Amino acid sequence: MSTEAHELSTAWLRVFLAVARLGSFTEAARTLGYTQSAVSRQIQALESALGEGALFDRLPRGVAPTERGRVLLPRAEAVLAQLEGVREDLTALREVSGGRLRVGAFPTAGAALVPRTVAAFQERHPDVELTVAEGLTGALLGRLDRGELDLAVVSSTGGAVPEAYALEKVVDEAMYAAVPAGHRLARRRRVRLAELADEPWVSGSTATERSLLHPAVREDFRPRVAYVAAEWIAKQGYVAAGLAVALIPALAADGVRPDIRLLAVHEEDIPPRAVYAATLRGRTPPAAAEAFIRLLRETGARFGRRLPRP
Amino acid sequence: MSTEAHELSTAWLRVFLAVARLGSFTEAARTLGYTQSAVSRQIQALESALGEGALFDRLPRGVAPTERGRVLLPRAEAVLAQLEGVREDLTALREVSGGRLRVGAFPTAGAALVPRTVAAFQERHPDVELTVAEGLTGALLGRLDRGELDLAVVSSTGGAVPEAYALEKVVDEAMYAAVPAGHRLARRRRVRLAELADEPWVSGSTATERSLLHPAVREDFRPRVAYVAAEWIAKQGYVAAGLAVALIPALAADGVRPDIRLLAVHEEDIPPRAVYAATLRGRTPPAAAEAFIRLLRETGARFGRRLPRP
DNA sequence: CTGCTGCCATGCGATTCTCGCATGGTCGGC
DNA sequence: GCCGACCATGCGAGAATCGCATGGCAGCAG
Known part of the structure; x- marks a missing residue:
C-alpha cells in the first residue's frame, strides 16, 4: 500500500466529479462507461493520493462527499476547466485565431502581393496581430535568424540562399x-x-x-x-x-x-523571378505563418504570367 | 498509433514544463530523476494526446518549443498550480483553517462550557466561520439530521438517543x-x-x-x-x-x-449527567468539528466533579 | 573527410497500473 | 428473514511506463 502521492491523474478527477454529481459509484460508472469496481478503485486511488481522509462517506444508499470532498469539488472543476482550456487554445491555434505573426517582405512585394495577402489574412484571421516590415532579402533573412521575424517574403534575385532557411515558392513572377x-x-x-x-x-x-x-x-x-x-x-x-x-x-x-x-x-526571353516564403529550417513555423503562406500563393497566382489588365 | 486522447496525465505536464524550461530532454530527465528515454516518450505521449503537431522542435543541440509548445506553456503552469491548490486546500482543511462550523448546544451548555470552548476555538482557528445555535436535545438532533448543523452538544437527560448519531462523551458533569x-x-x-x-x-x-x-x-x-x-x-x-x-x-x-x-x-447520590457531542453516524464530520470536540473535552474537564470556586 | 561527441528516437523486457468479472459484506425494506 | 441495492475486493488479462541498450543525426576538431 503505497500511501505516497504517485501523481494524480486527471481521470481520477473526472470520476470524482461524476461520483460527486450523481451520488453513487454505480451510477457514475454507468455514465462514464466503467464498471462499478473501476470507479471504486479510482476513488480509492484518489483518496490515497491525496493523503489521509476519505472524500466520500459510504452510505447504505450511495455515497455523499465528506468535507474534504466538498473542498476538492471546485478545485477539481477548475483543473478540468484548465485542461479544457488547453485543448481550446490549441484548437484556436490550429484555426489561426489569436497570437501574432511578424512578416518581412522585399520592397516590390509591398506593391500588391503583400498588401492584398495581408487584407485577405486580416479578414480571415482578425484576431492575429500582424506586422509587416520591409527590407532586402539579405536583411530579412538575418532578422529571421535572430527571431525578429516569423516569415520572410524574399525573391530569388539575391543569389544562393543558405541552407538554414526553408523556402517555399510562392509564385513564379511573370x-x-x-x-x-x-x-x-x-x-x-x-x-x-x-x-x-x-x-x-x-x-x-x-x-x-x-x-x-x-x-x-x-x-x-x-x-x-x-x-x-x-x-x-x-x-x-x-x-x-x-x-x-x-x-x-x-x-x-x-x-x-x-x-x-x-x-x-515570352518566357524564354527572361526567366521568371521566383518569390519565396522563407522560414527557419528545422523550426516549426507558427500556424499563422502557414496560413499566410497559403494566402500568399493564392494571391500570387494572379501575378504569374497573366496580364492584370487585359 | 492511437492518435486518440486517452487522458492526459499531470506527469506529462510536469515533464513538459521541465523540458521547456531547460531546453533539453536529457537535462530535464536528469532534473526529474528520469532517464532521457522516459522523457522522450512522455513528450511523445503528450504530443499525441494533444493531437496533430509537435510541442518541441528537435534541434541538433537540445529542443525548442514550437508555437504550440509556447501556447501550452502558461496553460500547463495553470493546471499544475491548480493541482497545487488542491493540496493546499486539503492541508488547510486538516489544519482547520477556513471553512465553517455550525454548532448546536443545549441551553445549560451556553452558560460556560460552550462560550469558553468557542473562545478557545476562535483563538486557535480564527479563519473558521463559527455559529452556535441553542436548542433542546431533540431539536438539535433533528437539525443535525437535516444537515443544518455539523455538531450538536447534547445531554443524556433526554433519554435514549437513536443509533443514527455518533456520540462522543465530552464530560461527566458533576x-x-x-x-x-x-x-x-x-x-x-x-x-x-x-x-x-x-x-x-x-x-x-x-x-x-x-x-x-x-x-x-x-x-x-x-x-x-x-x-x-x-x-x-x-x-x-x-x-x-x-x-x-x-x-x-x-x-x-x-x-x-x-x-x-x-x-x-457524593457521586453515589446522583449519577453524573453526561454531556455528548453528537454527529451523524457514518458521515465524516468536518475537521473543524473534530477540533471543536477536542476543545470541548478540554474545557469540560474543568466541570467534572470539581468545585470551580474553592 | 573522418572520427568523436552530444542529443533525441526506439526496440526490448520487467514492472506497475488499471480494467472487467465475479464474489463478499452491509444495510434498509417488504 | 429474505431480497435488493450498493460498495469493497481477489483475480487474471491487457496496457502503460520505466530503465537499459542501441541507433540515427548533426556539428565539430584534427
Whole structure:
C-alpha cells in the first residue's frame, strides 16, 4: 500500500466529479462507461493520493462527499476547466485565431502581393496581430535568424540562399514590357525582347547587372539604358512620355496608368523571378505563418504570367 | 498509433514544463530523476494526446518549443498550480483553517462550557466561520439530521438517543448542592443528599420527573419542592435568601453569587449527567468539528466533579 | 573527410497500473 | 428473514511506463 502521492491523474478527477454529481459509484460508472469496481478503485486511488481522509462517506444508499470532498469539488472543476482550456487554445491555434505573426517582405512585394495577402489574412484571421516590415532579402533573412521575424517574403534575385532557411515558392513572377499607348507594339499582348532591342530603356540602374534587365541580356538583346529611375512611378513617366520602354515585374504591374500598355514577355526571353516564403529550417513555423503562406500563393497566382489588365 | 486522447496525465505536464524550461530532454530527465528515454516518450505521449503537431522542435543541440509548445506553456503552469491548490486546500482543511462550523448546544451548555470552548476555538482557528445555535436535545438532533448543523452538544437527560448519531462523551458533569452562606453545612465541601432530605428545595419543576432532582430520588431522599424557578438566576435568589437549597449542574455553576456556597454531592447520590457531542453516524464530520470536540473535552474537564470556586 | 561527441528516437523486457468479472459484506425494506 | 441495492475486493488479462541498450543525426576538431 503505497500511501505516497504517485501523481494524480486527471481521470481520477473526472470520476470524482461524476461520483460527486450523481451520488453513487454505480451510477457514475454507468455514465462514464466503467464498471462499478473501476470507479471504486479510482476513488480509492484518489483518496490515497491525496493523503489521509476519505472524500466520500459510504452510505447504505450511495455515497455523499465528506468535507474534504466538498473542498476538492471546485478545485477539481477548475483543473478540468484548465485542461479544457488547453485543448481550446490549441484548437484556436490550429484555426489561426489569436497570437501574432511578424512578416518581412522585399520592397516590390509591398506593391500588391503583400498588401492584398495581408487584407485577405486580416479578414480571415482578425484576431492575429500582424506586422509587416520591409527590407532586402539579405536583411530579412538575418532578422529571421535572430527571431525578429516569423516569415520572410524574399525573391530569388539575391543569389544562393543558405541552407538554414526553408523556402517555399510562392509564385513564379511573370515579367512585362511597358510601352507607351501609341507604341507600334501597343496592340500586341505578347512580345519577344528582341523586338524591343533597339528601343531606349529606362531601368533602375545603368549597370544591367544590378537591374531587372540582367537575366534577359543575350546575343540578340543588349538593351541601351537611356534613363535611370528606381521608382516605378518615375519609370511610368518616361514610358508614358514615349521616351522609353521598361521591364516591369508582375508584382509591380498593379495600378498602371491608362496611357501605358503592358506586354507579356515570352518566357524564354527572361526567366521568371521566383518569390519565396522563407522560414527557419528545422523550426516549426507558427500556424499563422502557414496560413499566410497559403494566402500568399493564392494571391500570387494572379501575378504569374497573366496580364492584370487585359 | 492511437492518435486518440486517452487522458492526459499531470506527469506529462510536469515533464513538459521541465523540458521547456531547460531546453533539453536529457537535462530535464536528469532534473526529474528520469532517464532521457522516459522523457522522450512522455513528450511523445503528450504530443499525441494533444493531437496533430509537435510541442518541441528537435534541434541538433537540445529542443525548442514550437508555437504550440509556447501556447501550452502558461496553460500547463495553470493546471499544475491548480493541482497545487488542491493540496493546499486539503492541508488547510486538516489544519482547520477556513471553512465553517455550525454548532448546536443545549441551553445549560451556553452558560460556560460552550462560550469558553468557542473562545478557545476562535483563538486557535480564527479563519473558521463559527455559529452556535441553542436548542433542546431533540431539536438539535433533528437539525443535525437535516444537515443544518455539523455538531450538536447534547445531554443524556433526554433519554435514549437513536443509533443514527455518533456520540462522543465530552464530560461527566458533576452536580452541586447550593446552600445559603449561613447554612449549617455551608463550610462543608461535600455532602450526601440524605443530609438535605428535610430542606425545602427550589427546582425547575414541581414534578421531580422533569427536574434535575429526578435521578437522585431514593428511599432516603424524597425532596420537597417548595419553590419553582426555571432560571438559575431565580434559584439563586431563593437560595441566597435562605429559603431553600438547590441542585446545580456544574456547567451552570459558574459565576455563582458570593452569598451562596456550592457543595459537591457524593457521586453515589446522583449519577453524573453526561454531556455528548453528537454527529451523524457514518458521515465524516468536518475537521473543524473534530477540533471543536477536542476543545470541548478540554474545557469540560474543568466541570467534572470539581468545585470551580474553592 | 573522418572520427568523436552530444542529443533525441526506439526496440526490448520487467514492472506497475488499471480494467472487467465475479464474489463478499452491509444495510434498509417488504 | 429474505431480497435488493450498493460498495469493497481477489483475480487474471491487457496496457502503460520505466530503465537499459542501441541507433540515427548533426556539428565539430584534427
